[in-house]
Amino acid sequence: MKMTMHIDEDLLDRVIKAHGFSSKTEAVEMALREMDRRSRFKAVVKKGMGFTPSQLAQSVEPDYDLLAMRVAETPKKYGKPKRS
Numbered sequence: 001m002k003m004t005m006h007i008d009e010d011l012l013d014r015v016i017k018a019h020g021f022s023s024k025t026e027a028v029e030m031a032l033r034e035m036d037r038r039s040r041f042k043a044v045v046k047k048g049m050g051f052t053p054s055q056l057a058q059s060v061e062p063d064y065d066l067l068a069m070r071v072a073e074t075p076k077k078y079g080k081p082k083r084s
Helices: 009-019 024-050 053-058 066-072
Strands: none
Touching: 009 024
């Protein structure tokens, strides 16, 4: 669908460069998808998924050590490689 919008060109250019989008349309669509994802995530968190505190406590392995897992992992680089 075609639309006419007033968008801050500098902001749009920064977003396109920072995230490697190939078009303005791609950048705007991704921004809309992200805003939608965030609002749906907040709704799920607010609803609480219907678990009681004891059910949530039982859903985690008692011997699970998050810090030990983080130390054992090799750090990953996320995102697209920056162009020179």
